């Protein structure tokens with residue numbers, strides 16, 4: 001199973017529809033568009049659509065939805081194509097590529113209105129020009145607003161502000177049953193609103209979103225703190241997540257040559273004037289404060305921190321290899337046991353060059369129900385654990401990784417966890433449990 005696409009720039013959408021291939025809302029059967037739409041970042045699943053539409057505005061998107069409905073054709077919305085398991089693909093249907101629907105429509109001190117195909121990098125650039133930023137950004141910003149709101153949208157501020165889907169103020173959605181454009185919020189057309197959030201396109205095409213904004217910091221002091229083991233990492237994370245001392249909180253598990261795994265607490269303090277107090281921020285942690293790596297950057301550089309790594313992966317070719325990623329959500333009492341058992345079943349070669357991510361998140365006051373997470377602690381905290389595998393493009397490596405993902409999903413369910421639906425897990429893993 002090799003990638004169908006020629007190599008795009010690493011930050012380009014996976015679905016690269018040739019310019020001029022589309023008239024207003026019309027369906028393109030251009031072979032390059034079809035080939036592109038039958039692939040994604042995972043390079044694991046290839047579903048060939050009948051055609052691809054690329055609406056340039058919301059009324060064109062409505063035309064696509066209406067025409068497909070009239071002809072009885074299924075439609076799948078698609079953003080930047082960074083799914084890993086065919087989530088934005090459809091066999092014998094219509095792919096509605098939303099990347100041209102990318103206008104920033106309005107920015108107010110507490111909110112902004114953006115079209116669903118806008119990437120988070122564009123959202124951040126536009127809001128930063130007003131000294132504002134969305135409260136939660138994903139690690140990688142070249143995903144679309146519609147794409148992450150259809151998945152969950154978890155990032156380093158989710159220990160405070162939850163996933164992106166828990167804080168959306170309003171959506172414009174093309175109803176999948178009628179193709180009618182609905183304005184939806186927690187108080188208006190709430191059923192459609194909550195079906196679309198983390199709905200992976202099944203709740204209709206999101207054409208526009210209103211997302212919250214708050215003051216953007218000017219700078220970030222980032223701390224990378226080695227921890228002794230998985231228990232130490234979790235204890236340190238819960239301490240700082242609960243007392244709220246950091247604005248950004250994640251954790252990485254990376255292979256260490258000859259000695260298993262290294263555990264890093266990754267944290268950030270946002271500031272604009274007074275510098276953070278390192279001693280206070282590192283106090284009480286079970287670690288050697290002198291071993292902490294401390295780095296100051298401006299906020300934009302911090303938000304784009306994945307860019308150098310992505311370029312390096314593109315240079316080695318790893319960015320274009322198959323990515324059978326798996327992410328699970330775990331209740332706090334099970335995290336240590338689950339992660340330790342998983343690490344015992346993995347070798348660094350099975351993971352590849354990307355770190356595993358382990359960090360707490362908090363569900364919001366009105367959690368989007370389609371983002372299925374396990375029982376949270378009283379303070380709303382639970383865990384997210386991701387293995388971002390890169391494997392060679394041969395069928396044996398891929399099927400071994402997918403089989404292991406299936407086992408990890410089963411284990412997560414057995415200990416009260418759930419699977420983040422972005423994962424590459426063959427369907428029976430969940431249904432046969």
Ligand SMILES: Cc1cc2nc3c(=O)[nH]c(=O)nc-3n(C[C@H](O)[C@H](O)[C@H](O)COP(=O)(O)OP(=O)(O)OC[C@H]3O[C@@H](n4cnc5c(N)ncnc54)[C@H](O)[C@@H]3O)c2cc1C
Nearest residue numbers: 079080081082083138139144146147150153154200201206
């Ligand atoms: C490098 C990388 C980094 C990532 N980092 C994070 C991270 O930090 N946190 C996190 O939570 N996730 C992360 N993800 C996962 C990512 O959030 C999801 O895969 C997301 O859905 C991809 O967005 P996209 O724009 O590429 O959407 P696509 O892959 O194009 O589509 C994804 C799904 O969303 C649906 N969809 C897309 N647009 C719309 C729309 N307008 N209306 C309705 N449905 C729509 C599609 O039908 C599909 O089901 C990452 C993925 C990659 C590849």
